Amino acid sequence: MEYEGVIGLEVHAELKTETKLFCGCSTKFGSPPNTQTCPVCLGLPGVLPVINEKALQFAVKVGLTVGSKISAFSKFDRKNYFYPDLPKNFQISQYDEPLCEGGALEFASDGELRKVGLIRVHLEEEAGKLIHFDDGESGVDFNRVGIPLLEIVSKPEIQTPDEAYDYLIGLKQLLQYLDVSDCNMEEGSLRCDANVSVRPKGSEKLWTQTEVKNMNSFSAVRRALAFEIERQIEVVESGGRVIRETRRWEPETQTTSPMRSKEEAHDYRYFPEPDLVPFVLEKDWIDKVRATIPELPIARKKRFMAEFGLSEYDAGVLTSQKDYADYFEECTRLYENYKADCNWVMGAVLRELNDRKITLDALPISPKMLTDMIRMIDEGKITSTIAKTVFAEMAQTGQSPEQVIKEKNLLPVTDTGEIEKMVEKVIAENPKPVEEFRGGKGKALGFLMGQVMRVAKGKADPQVVNRILIEKLKG
Ligand SMILES: [Zn+2]
Known part of the structure; x- marks a missing residue:
């Protein structure tokens, strides 16, 4: 039996707002650790988040461009989980009422235009960053906590690792054109996870997916997908079953390995964020955002x-x-x-x-x-x-x-008298090529031309040099 891969991509792009999603801290990259934090993004007791309108505009700008339905009513939710890079022990995200639903990304692939459907585009806040030192200790940098993050989730409609690569190139190009994200993978402002499954070629049914993480470049995504599709085919062909799990791309061995069983939404105990009121986007406001979309x-x-x-x-x-x-x-x-x-x-x-x-x-x-x-x-x-x-x-x-x-005194030598002097000098210094030319070997002319141009430091008009040189040689 022949199998095919089925791929869905989940991209996180940091939005290039000046300040964070719910506080006024700077989003500048590369500052000393923990110098861009405040009680709000550190989640200290008694603080209240306030939404950054610019982040909302950027997210809607993307949604409008890819043809999503912009939700008139939207809200934020708490996604609860514990991890040392998350000071509040929850992330403010969007669950059942995302800002933008549906739409499609159009991109060039293999010389043709391809369209892949999108499930949703929503806003959430970044987590911090763990730094592991050589001595075995670890530190945490909260500068990144609370930077606005756009999550763009595709339908599982991507067919090959190459197409996934082209999708990412197309998406990055779009986000940069819209001027909403730097999409700098080295600085982590663009990240991608992939949902992968295989199925008999031509089948419509989705088989069990795995999620692949830890790919830090577009080409790593392509290699990880190729490996994972091959691995799943081998599992199925040898009579096994693909397990629903999160796997990690290992750049050293160029393989994927199990990381943890896949979390389900209920593991996160989502509930509406009580510190932020739901919001309604008015038509005028959306139209103003639409007017900022450039030619794509x-x-x-x-x-x-x-x-x-x-x-x-x-x-x-x-x-x-x-x-x-x-x-x-x-x-x-x-x-x-x-x-x-x-x-x-x-x-x-x-x-x-x-x-x-x-x-x-x-x-x-x-x-x-x-x-x-x-x-x-x-x-x-x-x-x-x-x-x-x-x-x-x-x-x-x-x-x-x-x-x-x-x-630099680069104006061309237009004085023919000066060019004549240079030509005479070259003729005097190169008796052999001169003799060859006079003996009928046209090739020697090119050499002599080059010599004159060298003396003129490239500043003489080649046509004038050519004319004078021939005159003198035949003279
Ligand atoms: Zn802050």
């Missing part, structure tokens, strides 16, 4: 192809991140040579980001600086060789192209 990646890619004549590949790369797309689009607005704009952004700009491992906002070259430089190439003021030097210098110093050219 799939639509933007199509528009880039139609409006700027980009290839599907180029449009795909440029719209893969909102900041790339914004940067490129600003370039096209400043200078309408779309092809050149695209080539420079796709080439030099992205290479610079990659080489220096920086993000676009840390690059000191503004779209204005870049397009001023491209215009100078098109107007013949500088050669493309010089442009490379100008670009590198702008990337280091943040100076405008004009400043760089002036300070």
